[in-house]
Amino acid sequence: MTDPAAPPPAPDPVGWLNNQPYVLLTLTSLFWAGNIVLARHVGNHVPPITLSCIRWFATFLILLPFAWPHLKRDWPVLRAHLPLMALLSVLGFAYNNAISYWAMQYTEALNALLIQSAGPLFVAVWSLVLFGVRLTGAQLAGIALSLAGVLIIILRGDFSALAGISLNRGDLMFGSSLLAFALYSALLLRRPVTHQLSLISFTTCCGALMLVPFSVWEFSGGATLKFDFLTMATLGYSIIFPSTLAYLFFNRGLALIGPNRAAPFFHLVPVFGSAMAILLLGEQLRRFHLVGYALVLAGVIIASRRGSARA
Secondary structure, eight states, X not given: OOOTXXXXXXXXXXXXXXXXXXXXXXXXXXXXXXXXXXHHHTTTXXXXXXXXXXXHHHHHHHHHHHHHHHHHXXXXXXXXXXXXXXXXXXXXXXXXXXXXXXXXXXXXXXXXXXXXTTHHHHHHHHHHHHHXXXXXXXXXXXXXXXHHHHHHHHTTTOGGGXXXXXXXXXXXXXXXXXXXXXXXXXXXXXXXXXXXXXHHHHHHHHHHHHHHHHHHHHHHTTOOOOOSHHHHHHHHHHHXXXXXXXXXXXXXXXXXXXXXXXXXXXXXXXXXXXXXXXXXXXXXXXXXXHHHHHHXXXXXXXXXXXXXXXX
């Protein structure tokens, strides 16, 4: 029998956050926006494949003490689904991340953010092709609305600027990485039933191991890694925020609401990117920013709300 005089139980912020998909996916977009800006800034300073390899090994080591009991318990399930787990490791960690870092040596952040805007459409296509999951009318309308908001922000309200954007090999590389991550997002629907720490720790370790021979090849071609402040700051940010936290948050958010409802949160990446430019680089807040932010927010709310899900 409960004692009425007993103090109420202490709040559990981690437990609360773990069941808030919209908060989790919003934070994921914030961390990934910072990663794109950072990748462009250090594009010629840190070898991209080595950066990705170190990033995932470090993420695995951070998670391992917490994931170990779950990994021991879930290992038979993971082993039984080894081909799928290897594919998830390639798509979501090894290929996607290394190629996107490499692409930023050859393209501009503007182009990368434009390509990033196609993420929800890529996820929808893979979900349809693989599992026959169609977008609902609300999801399609929300994606279109938020995409319009993204374009307004990136093009500064001038859609004629699209004619002046040219694609290069970096854009194609970044597009292929986004296509791979969209496939990873869709395939997560078929992930084995395990603790989320088992899933993320296994795939980060596997992805890092896959990158080792390519990192060796990178150094054999003359690449060097200088352990200066910029390198250490880059590694610190990329390991903690867009890696450890973002993938935990993304996987959990997607598990809670599904890929088609989670995909519109991709459109928050360029929104946060532009906000960072205003706050950190001194750019001015203009009317087109406000219009774009409003459209993106409205689109994400429409596409991700519970009533937009198809039975």
